[in-house]
Amino acid sequence: MKIALRIEYKKGVEDPEANTVERNALTLGFDMFRSIKIAKEYVFDVDSKNARSEVEKFARDLLVNPVIQEYSIYERDD
Amino acid sequence: MKIALRIEYKKGVEDPEANTVERNALTLGFDMFRSIKIAKEYVFDVDSKNARSEVEKFARDLLVNPVIQEYSIYERDD
Structure with a gap:
């Protein structure tokens, strides 16, 4: 199962x-771009019944800085 | 209009x-992760009728290294 963790800067935090x-x-x-934001996605191929919660635990343990970043988790087909 | 440019390493290229x-x-x-891949997304807020092609042109001019990376472009709601 492919689970994506998407990490972005919180609103108001400068990137x-x-x-x-x-x-x-x-x-x-290119003056037609009003703004540009950057997100990072980690796509996990997970072998577990609790795929989503394993990814969330790993995200909190290692990948996300909750002071300046927010994250979302979703399933991917690829 | 929000247009996302998603950049990933090509298959076979080490990340x-x-x-x-x-x-x-x-x-x-975390031994349940078979593999982890990383993608980067630039989300453009674009003021143009040709939003998609402007983003693609900018991607080729500055953001994508076609030797080792591949990209896809899609519309986002956020």
Whole structure:
């Protein structure tokens, strides 16, 4: 079963990488982008009946910084 | 309109970060993960009738390395 963990910065937290990409877009003439946000997804191939909760536990243990990030978990087909 | 650009490593290309996370998962006792893959998504808020093709052009100009990465583009609600 494929379980995706999607991590994004919380609203109001500055993402320096996204800011840089926005600036570069403008420099390259892409002025139609109002904003650019970046998310990271970990896609787990899980062998467990509790796939979702195992991924959530691992996310909290290692991958997510709850001070500045929020996450969501969903099932994927790929 | 929100357009997402999803970038992943091509099949067969090693992702050192994903390898590290897999190793850490094992160390922490998460032996139910068969594999872990990482994708990056840029979500553009676009003000253009050609939103999708503008994002694709920008992706090819700046964000995607076609030698080792593949990408997909889709519309998002958020």
